[in-house]
Amino acid sequence: MQNTDKEKKIAAKEAVQLIKDGMIIGIGTGSTVNYFIEELGKKVASGLKVKGVSSSTKSSDLARSYGIEIMDDFEGTMDIDVDGADQVDGNGNLIKGGGGALLREKIVAFNSRRVCIIVDREKMAGDRFGSFPLPVEVTPYFASGTIKHIEKLGSHCKLRQNGNFVTDNGNLIADCEFGKISDPCILEKKIKSIPGVVEVGLFVNMTSEIIVGSENSAKFIKLK
Incomplete structure (x- = not known):
């Protein structure tokens, strides 16, 4: 092991x-x-x-x-x-x-x-928090547009498995690279304010x- x-x-x-x-x-x-x-x-x-x-x-x-x-x-x-x-x-x-x-x-x-x-x-992770790409669950409808709005917050995003990964809820996952996340509370609120975002992987x-x-x-x- x-x-x-x-x-x-x-x-x-x-x-x-x-x-x-x-x-x-x-x-x-x-x-x-x-x-x-x-x-x-x-x-x-x-x-x-x-x-x-x-x-x-x-x-x-x-x-x-x-x-x-x-x-x-x-x-x-x-x-x-x-x-x-x-x-x-x-x-x-x-x-x-x-x-x-x-x-x-x-x-x-x-x-x-x-x-x-x-x-x-x-x-x-400590100071490395954010080095793991942040998963964001998005609706299939207008997913590419939703991702563009997430990227405006300072990230690079890509659909998991090129959009072939589907959650138990029938949605898609965008893996978003923000780099270091120093204020997860504010970032979570900003991402969730985007229509098309179902949930953010920040707890x-x-x-x-x-x-x-x-x-x-x-x-x-x-x-x-």
Whole structure:
């Protein structure tokens, strides 16, 4: 197992310790979350009673394969949301959407009492925040025009897989290179003001805690 995979698994194992009997769990999307689902499945097999609300078809299918009950029409508040991130800045703000599930991930996070982000050390970007292209979900209708308006904010954008990547919501993903993002709150508002933008992969002031996996242990960063 590569070091990053080992770090992801360690972070995931620590996150599972936060799950208590009877919880409604938000389940994110991505390689680190896959480890969380695997570890949660082991707990469920041992008798833990939980229900999940997933942010993607892939995560739902994986969770169900491990015997985790996934609700498709839950309209309440999740006790905790466990998700990954592509990058984390020094204030706990996130870039997400590398897996293309950013809209549903943000909906799940917004409707959760607690948002726990699990990452390997490389994801802690610090001053590099923004070096990972920012995913923006856009409507297929007039997508090229929408992208031109995003680029006016100082980025270079391209449709993921030349427009052949389609989200679970039937939309497209524009990967936008802004370089260093020093004020994610303002940038998020500017991008979301553009008609045709469905959601932005900036998660600002949403994180409750971050679990950073290292080679042999995990570090907890409490934010709320």
